[in-house]
Amino acid sequence: MRPKIIFLITGIVGLIILIPVSISFRLDREVYLNGRIVTVKIEKLPVVYTSKTELMFFELDGKTYSKAITRGKRDQLNIGDSIKLKYSPEVKSHFLFPDENPTYVGYALIFGVLFMSIGLFYYAFKK
Numbered sequence: 001m002r003p004k005i006i007f008l009i010t011g012i013v014g015l016i017i018l019i020p021v022s023i024s025f026r027l028d029r030e031v032y033l034n035g036r037i038v039t040v041k042i043e044k045l046p047v048v049y050t051s052k053t054e055l056m057f058f059e060l061d062g063k064t065y066s067k068a069i070t071r072g073k074r075d076q077l078n079i080g081d082s083i084k085l086k087y088s089p090e091v092k093s094h095f096l097f098p099d100e101n102p103t104y105v106g107y108a109l110i111f112g113v114l115f116m117s118i119g120l121f122y123y124a125f126k127k
Contacts, residue, residue: 003123004123004124004125004126005124007120007121007123007124008120008121008124008125010120011116011117011118011119011120011121011124012117014113014114014116014117014120015114015117017113018110018113018114018117021109021110021113022110024094025102025106025107025109025110027091027093027094028094028096028102028106029102029103029106030088030090030091030094031086031087031088031091031094031095031096032086032096032100032101032102032103034088034090035086035087035088035091035096036086036087036088037084037085037086037087037098038060038084038085038087039082039083039084040058040059040060040065040082040083040084040085040095041058041059041080041081041082042056042057042058042077042078042079042080042081042082042083043057043058043059043064043079044056044057044079045057045069045074045077045078045079046069046074052070053068053069053070054068054069054071054074055067055068055069056068056069056074056077058083058085060087065092065093065095067085067095073097084097084098085097085098086098086100
């Protein structure tokens with residue numbers, strides 16, 4: 001009985017996690033499909049990495065925004081540099097690098113978590 005409850009709870013948590021992931025993917029895809037290239041000025045870069053990605057802060061139209069970057073990308077950038085990012089005025093919180101394509105990773109993540117949750121539900125209700 002106990003393993004079935006664990007499977008059920010884990011499956012439910014997986015489905016709940018899909019909500020913000022799907023929303024973020026939809027916004028990234030909107031920027032990817034309909035965004036325009038803008039030039040931004042880097043204000044702050046991470047000095048120490050405590051995780052795989054850290055936030056870079058940059059200025060666009062007098063406002064400061066942030067974007068997650070990896071250590072490899074950070075090593076190519078300096079504070080004060082002007083870089084190009086893809087941006088959509090309808091989606092002000094999401095920026096992409098011009099060569100960044102969120103489609104494959106987004107779909108793989110969503111379907112991976114969805115199939116995992118379905119499998120967990122199957123084991124939770126299996127007799």
